[in-house]
Amino acid sequence: MNTAGKVIKCKAAVLWETNKPFSIEEIEVAPPKAKEVRIKILATGICRTDDHVIKGTMVSRFPVILGHEAAGVVESIGERVTTVKPGDKVIPLFLPQCRECNACCNPEGNFCIKSDIAGHGLLSDGTTRFTCKGKPVYHFMNTSTFTEFTVVEESSVAKVDDAAPPEKVCLIGCGFSTGYGAAVKTGKVTPGSTCAVFGLGGVGLSVIMGCKSAGASRIIGIDLNKAKFEKALAVGATECISPEDYIKPISEVLSEMTGNNVGYTFEVIGRLETMVDALASCHMNYGTSVVVGAPPSAKVLSYDPMLLFTGRTWKGCIFGGWKSRDDVPKLVTDFLAKKFDLDQLITHVLPFNKISEGFELLYSGQSIRTVLTF
Numbered sequence: 001m002n003t004a005g006k007v008i009k010c011k012a013a014v015l016w017e018t019n020k021p022f023s024i025e026e027i028e029v030a031p032p033k034a035k036e037v038r039i040k041i042l043a044t045g046i047c048r049t050d051d052h053v054i055k056g057t058m059v060s061r062f063p064v065i066l067g068h069e070a071a072g073v074v075e076s077i078g079e080r081v082t083t084v085k086p087g088d089k090v091i092p093l094f095l096p097q098c099r100e101c102n103a104c105c106n107p108e109g110n111f112c113i114k115s116d117i118a119g120h121g122l123l124s125d126g127t128t129r130f131t132c133k134g135k136p137v138y139h140f141m142n143t144s145t146f147t148e149f150t151v152v153e154e155s156s157v158a159k160v161d162d163a164a165p166p167e168k169v170c171l172i173g174c175g176f177s178t179g180y181g182a183a184v185k186t187g188k189v190t191p192g193s194t195c196a197v198f199g200l201g202g203v204g205l206s207v208i209m210g211c212k213s214a215g216a217s218r219i220i221g222i223d224l225n226k227a228k229f230e231k232a233l234a235v236g237a238t239e240c241i242s243p244e245d246y247i248k249p250i251s252e253v254l255s256e257m258t259g260n261n262v263g264y265t266f267e268v269i270g271r272l273e274t275m276v277d278a279l280a281s282c283h284m285n286y287g288t289s290v291v292v293g294a295p296p297s298a299k300v301l302s303y304d305p306m307l308l309f310t311g312r313t314w315k316g317c318i319f320g321g322w323k324s325r326d327d328v329p330k331l332v333t334d335f336l337a338k339k340f341d342l343d344q345l346i347t348h349v350l351p352f353n354k355i356s357e358g359f360e361l362l363y364s365g366q367s368i369r370t371v372l373t374f
């Protein structure tokens with residue numbers, strides 16, 4: 001049945017307010033307007049960032065359709081869309097690439113002005129394409145993938161190789177690319193260096209994979225949950241520690257373990273305390289610390305500026321520093337060429353209607369990535 005130009009009724013996981021369970025609802029998805037693309041979602045991962053909205057530590061409007069790490073196929077396109085067509089395999093991009101703003105035009109930049117981390121939840125014309133029970137439902141970070149169909153702007157979609165398995169390459173839409181890029185692009189980890197990764201979830205493990213591919217000789221994984229150590233060692237960590245096993249600050253522990261030679265640290269949790277711990281843990285002069293974990297909104301951090309005065313570099317990165325529309329198709333090609341493995345990150349695959357079970361697996365610390373299939 002040709003659905004182009006028509007409203008599609010389908011199932012979506014709607015979050016009506018913070019700290020409430022998802023409800024699977026029938027929603028209406030309007031056709032894409034000019035420069036917009038309607039996508040049938042085939043698979044979507046569960047990332048901690050979705051949970052930040054559920055918990056209210058990341059700003060959003062409600063009701064909202066979360067989800068931002070997915071792969072799908074283009075169902076139809078609006079006027080003046082030139083880079084994708086119906087039937088194309090695609091990855092929606094929570095970080096757009098408009099190719100016109102200063103960040104897009106700067107070779108080092110990627111934080112496109114069209115990004116919606118402020119949580120407006122609207123497309124460019126100031127409206128939404130979703131309704132449920134007669135009410136508008138807001139978009140999430142230009143993507144909204146916990147639904148059978150979504151609408152995104154052309155700047156938020158990348159065409160990828162048709163051969164790409166959606167239930168795996170969905171992780172290239174967020175977790176894998178973010179972590180891997182944080183090491184190879186933002187941190188610029190050097191061969192033979194020592195790295196420390198705080199937080200061993202899907203993103204932290206991807207940082208480890210990036211450090212390894214950059215040739216780091218020592219990669220220390222740090223997590224409170226020791227159940228994460230086995231996977232971390234399997235993807236490339238050389239040793240793992242829990243801060244709870246020490247009385248000393250973790251920065252001193254790492255300094256003693258390495259002869260004061262940690263070149264790179266990565267905060268991949270999203271907590272203010274561990275952001276400062278990670279900064280203090282890299283070498284006081286030539287060390288670099290990268291903030292990957294999403295900071296809780298409206299929170300302020302205080303730290304001793306002496307940590308920076310002695311020469312450390314403190315950086316952040318969104319989506320691993322990649323330019324999303326340019327780099328996502330290349331990352332998919334690299335995956336198909338077996339340059340990295342995504343299977344190690346996927347611990348659970350569930351049907352979409354078991355989304356709440358997927359989040360329970362995240363909360364209990366049992367999952368790395370749960371992929372929901374449609």
Ligand SMILES: NC(=O)c1ccc[n+]([C@@H]2O[C@H](COP(=O)([O-])OP(=O)(O)OC[C@H]3O[C@@H](n4cnc5c(N)ncnc54)[C@H](O)[C@@H]3O)[C@@H](O)[C@H]2O)c1
Binds near residue numbers: 048052202225293319
């Ligand atoms: N910068 C970006 O573009 C970007 C993209 C994706 C995700 N993120 C953020 O990255 C962070 C990690 O995402 P994830 O999906 O891997 O999350 P996750 O919840 O799967 O992993 C976090 C890990 O940190 C551990 N942890 C929690 N508190 C700790 C503490 N005090 N000390 C040590 N370890 C601790 C947990 O046990 C868990 O293993 C989140 O904040 C997420 O929002 C940022």
Ligand SMILES: [Zn+2]
Binds near residue numbers: 049050068174
């Ligand atoms: Zn994410």
Ligand SMILES: [Zn+2]
Binds near residue numbers: 096100101102103114
């Ligand atoms: Zn831009």
